Amino acid sequence: xxxxxxxxxxxxxxxxxxxxxxxxxxxxxxxxxxxxxxxxxxxxxxxxxxxxxxxxxxxxxxxxxxxxxxxxxxxxxxxxxxxxxxxxxxxxxxxxxxxxxxxxxxxxxxxxxxxxxxxxxxxxxxxxxxxxxxxxxxxxxxxxxxxxxxxxxxxxxxxxxxxxxxxxxxxxxxxxxxxxxxxxxxxxxxxxxxxxxxxxxxxxxxxxxxxxxxxxxxxxxxxxxxxxxxxxxxxxxxxx
Amino acid sequence: xxxxxxxxxxxxxxxxxxxxxxxxxxxxxxxxxxxxxxxxxxxxxxxxxxxxxxxxxxxxxxxxxxxxxxxxxxxxxxxxxxxxxxxxxxxxxxxxxxxxxxxxxxxxxxxxxxxxxxxxxxxx
Amino acid sequence: xxxxxxxxxxxxxxxxxxxxxxxxxxxxxxxxxxxxxxxxxxxxxxxxxxxxxxxxxxxxxxxxxxxxxxxxxxxxxxxxxxxxxxxxxxxxxxxxxxxxxxxxxxxxxxxxxxxxxxxxxx
Numbered sequence: 001x002x003x004x005x006x007x008x009x010x011x012x013x014x015x016x017x018x019x020x021x022x023x024x025x026x027x028x029x030x031x032x033x034x035x036x037x038x039x040x041x042x043x044x045x046x047x048x049x050x051x052x053x054x055x056x057x058x059x060x061x062x063x064x065x066x067x068x069x070x071x072x073x074x075x076x077x078x079x080x081x082x083x084x085x086x087x088x089x090x091x092x093x094x095x096x097x098x099x100x101x102x103x104x105x106x107x108x109x110x111x112x113x114x115x116x117x118x119x120x121x122x123x124x125x126x127x128x129x130x131x132x133x134x135x136x137x138x139x140x141x142x143x144x145x146x147x148x149x150x151x152x153x154x155x156x157x158x159x160x161x162x163x164x165x166x167x168x169x170x171x172x173x174x175x176x177x178x179x180x181x182x183x184x185x186x187x188x189x190x191x192x193x194x195x196x197x198x199x200x201x202x203x204x205x206x207x208x209x210x211x212x213x214x215x216x217x218x219x220x221x222x223x224x225x226x227x228x229x230x231x232x233x234x235x236x237x238x239x240x
Numbered sequence: 241x242x243x244x245x246x247x248x249x250x251x252x253x254x255x256x257x258x259x260x261x262x263x264x265x266x267x268x269x270x271x272x273x274x275x276x277x278x279x280x281x282x283x284x285x286x287x288x289x290x291x292x293x294x295x296x297x298x299x300x301x302x303x304x305x306x307x308x309x310x311x312x313x314x315x316x317x318x319x320x321x322x323x324x325x326x327x328x329x330x331x332x333x334x335x336x337x338x339x340x341x342x343x344x345x346x347x348x349x350x351x352x353x354x355x356x357x358x359x360x361x362x363x364x
Numbered sequence: 365x366x367x368x369x370x371x372x373x374x375x376x377x378x379x380x381x382x383x384x385x386x387x388x389x390x391x392x393x394x395x396x397x398x399x400x401x402x403x404x405x406x407x408x409x410x411x412x413x414x415x416x417x418x419x420x421x422x423x424x425x426x427x428x429x430x431x432x433x434x435x436x437x438x439x440x441x442x443x444x445x446x447x448x449x450x451x452x453x454x455x456x457x458x459x460x461x462x463x464x465x466x467x468x469x470x471x472x473x474x475x476x477x478x479x480x481x482x483x484x485x486x
Contacts, residue, residue, distance in 0.1 A: 016248035068255025093256075096247040104247070157256055163452035197376025198451070202383045205268075206332055208261035208342070225333045228383065235380040269449060276442040279472055286479035289418060290486055297414035316401065323397045326390050333387070356401050363409040 007078065009036055011048065012090040015097050020088065021045075033073035033081070034062050037089060037101065050101040060151025060215070064101050065090040070156040072215045092156040108152050108171070115172035115200075116191035119179060130184045138181040145178045145223050147216045154210035154220055166199040170210035170220030173201055177223035180230060192227075192234050201227035260346050268325045271318035278315055313361040320356035324349035382444055389441035396434040421484045428484040435476035443469040 007027045010020040025039045034052055041048040052062040057075040064073050067081055067088050078087060095103035123130060132139055154170040161167050176195045179185050195201050201224050210220040234240040288299045302308070328345045407417060421427050443465045450456040450465075 012250070016250070065250065065252070065256075068253055070256070091250050093250045093252045095249050097250060098247070103249070157252070159252070159257065159262075160452070162251065193376060197379040200376060200379075202379055205265050206261065206329055207257075207265050209256065209259070212259055212261070213256075221332070222336070225336075228333055231380050232384050232387075235377060235384065240377050240380055272442075272445045273449060276446050279438065279442060280475060283472070283475040283479040287475070287482045289414075289479075289482035293413075293415040293418050296418065300414050316404070319397060320401060323394065323401075327394055330387065330390060330394065356405075359405050360401075360408065363405060 006085065007031075007036065007082070007087055008085055009040070009087040009089060011037070011040060011101070013048070013100050015099060018097075018100075020090075027078070027085075031078045033064070033066050033071070033076045033078060033087070033089060036078060036087065037064075037073060048101070049099045057215070058149075060149045060153070063092055063151045063153050063156070065092060065156065070153040070213055072151065072153070075215065092152055094156050094158070094161045095152065103152075105152060108155055108169070109150070111168045112150070112172045112175060114194065115168045115176045116187060116194040117172055117175040117179070119182065120185055120187035122184060122186035132183055138183060141181045141223075141226065142178045145174050145218055145220075148174055148218055149216065151215065153213050153215060154218075157209040157213040159207055159209065160203050160205060164199060164203055167203045168195060168200055170204075170224065173204075173227055174218065174220040174223040177226050180227065189234070189239060192231050193240060195227055196231040196235075196240060201231060204228075260343065264325055264328070264346055264349070267321050268329070271322040271325075274315070274318045275322060309364050312364060313357060316360040317353065317357035321349075321353035323356075324352040382447075385440055386444040389437040389444075392433065392437040393441055396430070396437060399430065400434065418483065428480055431480045431484065432477065435473065435480055439469050439473040439476060442472060 005027050007025050008022060009025060010022050012018060013021045023040050023044055025036055025044075028035070034055060037048070037050050038052075041050065050062075050064070052074065053059045055062070055074045057072055060072060062073045063070060065071075066073060066076055070092055071081075073089070081087070089101065091097050091101045091103045095105060095107060098104050134140075134143070148171060150171060152171070154174075155161065158167070158170055161169055173195055176191055179191060180188055185191075204221070204224040206221055206225075208221045211218070211222070214220065231240060285299060286296075289296045303312070328349045331345060332342075410416075412420075446468070447461070447465050450461060
């Protein structure tokens with residue numbers, strides 16, 4: 001633990017044409033970055049805008065860019081990321097800034113929808129329950145990727161989105177992969193058409209930033225690789 | 241709420257790219273660009289053989305200058321790096337994912353590339 | 365989301381085929397480049413002169429066949445990779461870029477096959 005008792009934290013204020021403002025907060029044991037932001041807003045500058053909800057690492061609402069990397073601020077201890085007495089907090093990258101640390105998540109979820117990221121049922125309530133064997137390769141693929149809560153950290157970490165703003169992104173494609181492997185889903189062919197192409201799965205260059213930063217330890221890179229294989233196979237079979 | 245200022249996104253800097261798989265991507269891209277720029281020159285050089293062995297030997301004599309040899313070693317390194325990195329990508333994309341083997345694959349790729357380049361340089 | 369009649373997004377089918385071509389040529393090159401690197405190291409290790417190299421290159425049809433396939437794979441793989449870099453780092457996309465790259469691919473193919481002929485058959 002650092003000997004310093006104060007933390008000098010730079011926080012982004014304003015929109016994209018804003019700037020970093022510096023604040024001084026008291027340093028405490030087991031302090032998280034979210035604690036720091038909250039302390040600034042409550043004790044120093046009540047005009048600071050930021051998002052959080054559960055504060056215990058379950059909802060993903062508090063995602064921000066901390067010292068250049070997208071993280072959940074409630075699960076980021078200051079001592080773990082800051083070796084000096086300084087910290088830098090900015091909004092998530094690649095999403096329109098609403099104000100200060102708040103971004104507009106709409107484009108993120110729009111791409112989720114454009115990737116066919118919702119389940120299409122094939123049974124009705126009159127049918128018997130679907131039997132999904134948990135040990136199959138398909139179900140294990142789903143289970144490995146299903147825990148995504150849509151926090152946007154992977155999307156903010158992906159460089160391809162910066163170079164290709166229309167790229168669907170790791171989260172949307174990861175969700176599409178889970179549905180592609182869901183034996184109950186009825187829209188697989190159509191979904192493959194939605195995620196194929198130069199703004200879809202083929203734009204991924206395996207930087208693995210998404211996988212490195214995912215707070216749920218998912219691997220969107222692996223899901224996207226699966227989609228590359230699936231779309232290629234569909235094209236070769238004339239089904240794309 | 242209507243924002244009064246620009247809503248453009250925040251952009252990442254080098255700190256978010258400071259990890260091995262990203263460096264591997266940079267190596268692939270830069271080596272690929274170098275190779276694709278070199279290829280037309282390479283084909284032109286080889287076509288000297290149309291004038292017979294003497295014509296080709298004349299050209300090869302020019303290539304024995306130290307700076308050309310250094311360039312050749314750099315190209316061999318680029319080719320070997322692009323090969324090794326590419327094989328790694330083919331594994332990731334076609335053979336599925338094993339999270340524990342990612343760093344190993346990167347290390348092996350780097351090792352193979354350097355081995356080829358050293359072999360060439362020592363003999364050149 | 366309704367399961368409406370789905371058609372591929374514009375260019376998504378062609379983009380998938382380009383990806384297949386790029387990875388397919390990569391597999392060919394994975395083998396080809398190992399052979400090529402080994403050949404080059406052998407040549408410099410033994411200090412082969414141009415005459416010696418041309419003699420060995422003319423000795424069997426395997427060389428023009430191998431390098432012929434190699435050149436075709438390179439003419440596919442290189443321009444496709446360049447296309448991605450131009451689109452992402454150069455912000456250059458669209459039909460004019462594609463025509464230019466196709467021309468570059470043709471240049472590589474023709475000059476490459478000419479070089480293969482020069483070394484192995486001329």
